[in-house]
Amino acid sequence: MAAPSNESSNDQATGTLSIEQLFLGTAAELEGNLGFLMVDRFASHTLRVLLLVFSGRPLVDQHTTSLLQSKKKEHITFASKVAPKTSASGQSRTVPESFRAALGQLMQGMVGGLDTTNLRALAAHPVANPLLQLILDLELSQSGKSKAKDPDSLFKRLLPDDPPEEGTESASFFNGMLYDPIGSRLLEVIVTNSPGKIFKVLYRSLFRDRVADLAKNETASYVLVKALERLNKEDLEDSVKQLCPMMQSLLERSRTSVITCLVDRCRVREVDNTALYEALDPKQGEEAAESLKKLLCLSPVDDTETRQKHGGKQDPNKAHASLLAQSILEASTPLQSLVTEGILAMDEPTLLHMAKDRNATHVLQKFLTCTSVAALSRRAVMHNITNMAKDLALDAVASHVLDAFWQGSDPESSEMKPFVRERLAETLLSNEKTLRDSVSGRAVWRTWKMDMYKTRRYEWKVEAKGQQGQQKSQQPLKTSLELARERHAVATQSQASRKEKEKRKKGKAAASILTGANARAVVDLVAASQS
Secondary structure: OOOOOOOOHHHHHHOOOOHHHHHHHHHHHHOOOHHHHHOOOOHHHHHHHHHHHHHOOOOOOHHHHHHHOOOOOOOOOOOOOOOOOOOHHHOOOOOOHHHHHHHHHHHHHHHOOOOHHHHHHHHOOOOHHHHHHHHHHHHHHHHOHHHHHOOOOHHHHHOOOOOOOOOOHHHHHHHHHHOOOOHHHHHHHHHHHOOHHHHHHHHHHHHHHHHHHHHHOOOHHHHHHHHHOOOOHHHHHHHHHHHHHHHHHHHHOOOHHHHHHHHHHHHHHOOOOHHHHHHHOOOOOOOHHHHHHHHHOOOOOOOHHHHHHOOOOOOHHHHHHHHHHHHHHHOOOOOOHHHHHHHHOOOHHHHHHHHHOOOOHHHHHHHHHOOOOOHHHHHHHHHHHHHOHHHHHOOOOOHHHHHHHHHHOOHHHHOOOOHHHHHHHHHHHHOHHHHHOOHHHHHHHHHOOHHHHHHOHHHHHHHHOOHHHHHHHHOOOOOHHHHHHHHHHHHHHHHHHHHHHHHHHHHHHHHHHHHHHHHHHHHHHHHHHHO
């Protein structure tokens, strides 16, 4: 790799280097030792960062974070269905042309001198595997079909057989990595980014007849999920037929990620979900509420003290079950009724317990905000929530249900009547002192704009109906200086108006005195003429 040249004569004169030159210089210094650095537990992270910087990929992203950091450094949080706010750090960056050339040289230096045997050995290496994932992802996403056919590419050297059908060495390597906790991550990248024709061959030869067996395995099921996400309608219907008879077994094994993927893809591909509904319905005489509690793994008692004792650690199985229930809420009927009927059948203590559970509460929030759920059903649950608003507001987890209540009761987007919000606002107002003494209660108080409700109720009602928000959205936002100027102008105008009123008042008093003096003069003149 050639050393970077100076961009300007000014940099040459002062001896300073630009950020571009520093990155290129770093890559040049590492050249010649890339093979060793790939398997070093510390240096491999530097290579991953360089690849991301040269490629222009976002540095803050859920996918790239798992490649850059170890599991101990990953701040794993609950994956909600709510879309996160986009930021500039999560978008692709524009990079100079020198970075493109450096990227190709860096990738070639790492894997260019390795044959198929060595590359497959690195695929199972815990340190080198994330680098191979990133290189393979960059190859297939930037060059696509042309790079996949290149005999010198990483993809072609890992799977040299064309096509990689059953019985070939490529198929044997693929089947071996399916059940490997480390190698399966690389297969996920291959399945996700491989060209359409190659994926069809892989699916029909290595997946289609083994969907049920792969779904049972904890490791292979993740690769299967990536394959299900790319299926067309016909292949998806065939996969549903294979998995429906073992749906209860998958639930018992906590393989809910496969079921969640099926529900989501059936909704996207518009596949009839009646078979899924019949397979997920236990049909064991259980009530709808008990069936939902079993699906969400709800404990029979309130676990507020338990979750505080364990420091807020989450159960992965409960988190995936919550995601499954949220996906079912987004689906159409009859599948949606598995969750909606269960929530409607719950009494208030059970709903309160569900709202306080840090995983199940997301299902209740999704129920309140999901527009595909009937408005009448959501209104019935909102009535129960209104009766226990105080208990919800005082809990750090359950208070978010009231935030979802405000969003889901918007009359403009959810066909709700304005009085639904007003009833809960009255309940909050009656418990003002208790709410202000709690951190979560103060947050709910701000979300519901209770200060406005208390002092300017008419304005609150107008905003609660959605009219005020529409008027505000049409007006540009004003700065603090502009608002101060407006207040000063109003105060000056008011002061001038008071002075004008006082002046007119004094003029009227003087006129009345003058009028009285003139009247007395006329009376005296008349009396003198008569005498």
